[in-house]
Amino acid sequence: MNDNPILVEAWRGASVESAHRxxxxxxxxxxxxxLALGDTQRPIFPRSAVKVLQAxxxxxxxxxxxxxxxxxxxxxxxxxxxxxxxxxxxxxGMLAKAGVDASVLECGAHWPFxxxxxxxxxxxxxxxxxxxxxxxxxxxxFVCLACHRAGSTPLFDFAKGYVQASHPVMREVIQALQxxxxxxxxxxxxxxxxxxxxxxxxxxxxxxxAFARVGTGVGLGADxxxxxxxLRQAVAEAPFMVAGTDRFDTRVxxxxxERVFCKVxxxxxxxxxxxxxxxxxxxxIDDGNTARAAEVAMAALIEAFVxxxxxxxxxxxxxxxxxxxxxxGTAVGALCASAALRSAAPPRSA
Amino acid sequence: MNDNPILVEAWRGASVESAHRxxxxxxxxxxxxxLALGDTQRPIFPRSAVKVLQAxxxxxxxxxxxxxxxxxxxxxxxxxxxxxxxxxxxxxGMLAKAGVDASVLECGAHWPFxxxxxxxxxxxxxxxxxxxxxxxxxxxxFVCLACHRAGSTPLFDFAKGYVQASHPVMREVIQALQxxxxxxxxxxxxxxxxxxxxxxxxxxxxxxxAFARVGTGVGLGADxxxxxxxLRQAVAEAPFMVAGTDRFDTRVxxxxxERVFCKVxxxxxxxxxxxxxxxxxxxxIDDGNTARAAEVAMAALIEAFVxxxxxxxxxxxxxxxxxxxxxxGTAVGALCASAALRSAAPPRSA
Numbered sequence: 182m183n184d185n186p187i188l189v190e191a192w193r194g195a196s197v198e199s200a201h202r203x204x205x206x207x208x209x210x211x212x213x214x215x216l217a218l219g220d221t222q223r224p225i226f227p228r229s230a231v232k233v234l235q236a237x238x239x240x241x242x243x244x245x246x247x248x249x250x251x252x253x254x255x256x257x258x259x260x261x262x263x264x265x266x267x268x269x270x271x272x273x274g275m276l277a278k279a280g281v282d283a284s285v286l287e288c289g290a291h292w293p294f295x296x297x298x299x300x301x302x303x304x305x306x307x308x309x310x311x312x313x314x315x316x317x318x319x320x321x322x323f324v325c326l327a328c329h330r331a332g333s334t335p336l337f338d339f340a341k342g343y344v345q346a347s348h349p350v351m352r353e354v355i356q357a358l359q360x361x362x363x364x365x366x367x368x369x370x371x372x373x374x375x376x377x378x379x380x381x382x383x384x385x386x387x388x389x390x391a392f393a394r395v396g397t398g399v400g401l402g403a404d405x406x407x408x409x410x411x412l413r414q415a416v417a418e419a420p421f422m423v424a425g426t427d428r429f430d431t432r433v434x435x436x437x438x439e440r441v442f443c444k445v446x447x448x449x450x451x452x453x454x455x456x457x458x459x460x461x462x463x464x465x466i467d468d469g470n471t472a473r474a475a476e477v478a479m480a481a482l483i484e485a486f487v488x489x490x491x492x493x494x495x496x497x498x499x500x501x502x503x504x505x506x507x508x509x510g511t512a513v514g515a516l517c518a519s520a521a522l523r524s525a526a527p528p529r530s531a
Numbered sequence: 532m533n534d535n536p537i538l539v540e541a542w543r544g545a546s547v548e549s550a551h552r553x554x555x556x557x558x559x560x561x562x563x564x565x566l567a568l569g570d571t572q573r574p575i576f577p578r579s580a581v582k583v584l585q586a587x588x589x590x591x592x593x594x595x596x597x598x599x600x601x602x603x604x605x606x607x608x609x610x611x612x613x614x615x616x617x618x619x620x621x622x623x624g625m626l627a628k629a630g631v632d633a634s635v636l637e638c639g640a641h642w643p644f645x646x647x648x649x650x651x652x653x654x655x656x657x658x659x660x661x662x663x664x665x666x667x668x669x670x671x672x673f674v675c676l677a678c679h680r681a682g683s684t685p686l687f688d689f690a691k692g693y694v695q696a697s698h699p700v701m702r703e704v705i706q707a708l709q710x711x712x713x714x715x716x717x718x719x720x721x722x723x724x725x726x727x728x729x730x731x732x733x734x735x736x737x738x739x740x741a742f743a744r745v746g747t748g749v750g751l752g753a754d755x756x757x758x759x760x761x762l763r764q765a766v767a768e769a770p771f772m773v774a775g776t777d778r779f780d781t782r783v784x785x786x787x788x789e790r791v792f793c794k795v796x797x798x799x800x801x802x803x804x805x806x807x808x809x810x811x812x813x814x815x816i817d818d819g820n821t822a823r824a825a826e827v828a829m830a831a832l833i834e835a836f837v838x839x840x841x842x843x844x845x846x847x848x849x850x851x852x853x854x855x856x857x858x859x860g861t862a863v864g865a866l867c868a869s870a871a872l873r874s875a876a877p878p879r880s881a
Binding site: 296300303374449470 | 543545548549550551552574575576637639640641642646650651652653654720723724726727732798817818819820824857858
C-alpha cells in the first residue's frame with residue numbers, strides 16, 4: 182500500500198489536518214477496468230462489505246423461498262445493522278422460521294456501534310445479546326441455509342460450528358465467494374472476522390468485478406444471478422434493514438433505490454454494485470477508517486458513476502463534502518474527497 | 532505528509548490489514564534532534580496534546596497559588612478527561628474557588644468519549660453538561676486565570692468570550708504557547724479547536740523541544756520553569772485526573788511516575804516530556820487515529836527512550852504490541868509498532 186494516493190482529507194480552517202490514503206477499483210462484469218487508483222492487485226480483507234456475496238447461497242439454494250423469507254429478512258442477511266429494535270426482532274424472526282432461537286448464533290454479542298442506541302438500551306436497563314451483533318442477520322441467514330441442508334439432523338446439532346471453514350454451510354458460503362470473485366481462496370490470505378467466520382484476502386479488482394456481476398448477472402450461473410437480483414431488490418425495498426437510522430447505506434439506498442447497492446465493511450472497506458452502469462466498485466482505506474473516510478470516498482464515486490438529478494447530486498455532495506462542527510456547533514473545517522480522487526473521478530453533474 | 536513512514540500496523544492473521552503513517556520527533560531542550568521520522572517541519576495542529584503548555588500561565592501568574600489549587604485540580608487543567616464523576620466534581624470545585632459556576636464555561640457539552648461511561652450516565656437518567664466536556668478542566672483553569680486578572684470587574688463579565696484569541700486571558704495563553712515552542716504563532720496556520728479555543732499549526736520539532744523544556748526547565752524563564760515543574764508534579768501525583776479509567780496517559784503515569792509526562796491530542800497527536808533523559812517527544816499520525824495508532828507509537832517511544840525495569844518494560848510492551856480479539860474473545864490479530872519505528876527506535880531492554 183506504499184504508493185496509494187490520498188482519497189479523503191479532513192480540513193481544519195484552511196489546513197489539511199489529517200488525510201486518508203487508499204486504493205479503489207471500478208470494473209465492469211467482464212473485468213474491464215474503468216478506474217483504478219492505488220494498488221488494486223494486493224489482496225485485502227473485504228470484511229462485511231461482501232455480506233451480499235455470502236448470502237447468495239441462502240437464496241440460490243432455495244432456502245429463502247422454502248422459509249418464505251421477506252425483503253426485510255433478506256436485507257438483514259446482507260446487513261451490518263445498528264442493533265435497533267427492528268433489526269433485533271427481524272433476526273429473531275428469521276431464526277423462528279428455521280425453528281430455533283438466538284442460542285444457535287455463534288457471532289458473539291456487542292453493544293450497538295451507535296452511541297445513542299447504547300444509551301437508549303442502557304436507559305431501559307438492557308444489555309446486548311447475539312441478536313444485537315451487527316452481523317446477526319448474516320448469521321441468521323447461515324442458520325436458515327443450515328435448516329435447508331440439515332436433512333434429518335436436528336438443526337441445533339447440524340448448525341453447531343457453522344462459523345468454521347470446515348462446516349458444510351460455511352464451505353458453501355466460501356465456494357460462492359470464490360465463484361463470484363473468481364479468486365482462489367484456498368491460496369488467499371486468511372483471517373478470522375469480528376463475528377468469527379473466516380475472511381479472505383481478495384484484490385479490489387476482483388471484488389469490484391464480483392459486484393459488477395451481482396449488479397448485472399453477467400458471468401453468474403442462473404441460480405446465482407437470480408439470487409443476486411432477489412437480494413438487491415430486497416435491500417432496495419427494505420434499506421433500513423441493511424444498516425439503520427442515520428447510516429450511509431440506508432440513506433443512500435432510500436434515496437437512490439436500485440441504482441446503487443452499496444455495503445460498508447470494517448477497516449475502511451466499501452463495495453458497491455451500480456447496475457444501471459453495469460459497474461462494480463471496491464475500495465479500501467489504508468488506515469482502516471470506515472466511518473469518515475470510506476464513506477466519503479464511496480459517496481464521491483457514486484457522484485462520478487451514477488446518473489443523478491440535481492437534487493440527488495446535492496444529497497450525495499452532502500455525503501462527500503461535509504462541514505465539521507465542534508461541541509458548540511461552530512464550523513471548524515470540512516471532510517471531503519481529495520483533489521486526487523475528484524480529478525480521477527469527477528462528478529457527472531459538475 | 533507524502534513520504535511519512537508507517538508507524539503502526541494492524542494485523543489480521545498473518546497479514547497487515549491496515550496501517551498508520553506518521554511523523555515524530557525526539558528532541559532535547561536545546562533543539563538537538565535525537566530522532567526524526569517523516570516530515571517534522573510541517574506545522575500540525577497539536578490540539579489537546581499541549582494543554583500543559585496552555586496551563587503554564589495559570590501557575591506562572593500566581594493564580595494557582597492564590598486560589599490554592601490542588602494537585603488534582605492542576606492535573607485536571609492539563610487533562611482530556613473521561614467525564615467521570617471525579618473529573619466533573621473537580622472541575623466544579625475549581626470554578627467554585629474562582630467564585631463562579633459551570634455557566635461560565637464556553638467549551639460546549641458532549642457525552643464522555645468512553646461508551647461505558649455514557650451508558651452509566653444514561654442508566655442514571657443523566658445528560659452531559661459543560662463539566663463533562665473532556666476539556667472542562669482546561670477551561671476551568673482559564674477561568675481561574677481570569678479570576679486572577681479580572682481586577683475589580685465581576686468575573687462573569689471579565690471572563691465572557693475567554694475562548695477568543697483577542698481576550699486577555701487567551702492572549703496570555705497564546706503568548707505562553709509561542710514562548711515555549713519558539714514558533715511565531717502570528718504567522719502559523721490557525722484553526723478552531725473542538726472546545727472553541729484557537730489552535731495553531733506548529734512543527735513537531737518545535738513541539739518536541741517545548742516538551743523537553745517543560746521536562747527540564749532549560750530555556751524557560753524562572754516563572755515558566757517553576758510552573759512546568761509544578762504541573763508535572765501535580766499530574767504525577769494525580770494521574771487519574773489527566774485522563775481516567777483505562778486511559779493510556781493515566782495508566783502510564785500511574786506506573787512510571789515523573790519519568791514520563793505524556794499527553795494525547797485529537798487527530799492522532801501525542802506529546803511527552805521525558806525529564807530524566809532531558810528529551811521531548813511529539814508525533815502525529817497522518818490519518819488522525821488517536822486511540823489505536825498514536826498510543827501505540829507513543830508506547831514504543833517510551834520503550835526506546837525511558838529507562839525501565841523488566842516489569843515496566845513488559846507493561847509498556849502490552850501497550851505497543853496488543854492482541855486484537857473479536858466479539859467472541861478469539862485472538863484475530865495484533866496492533867503493533869511497525870518495523871520502521873522499531874528499527875529507528877529499538878526498545879532499550881531488547
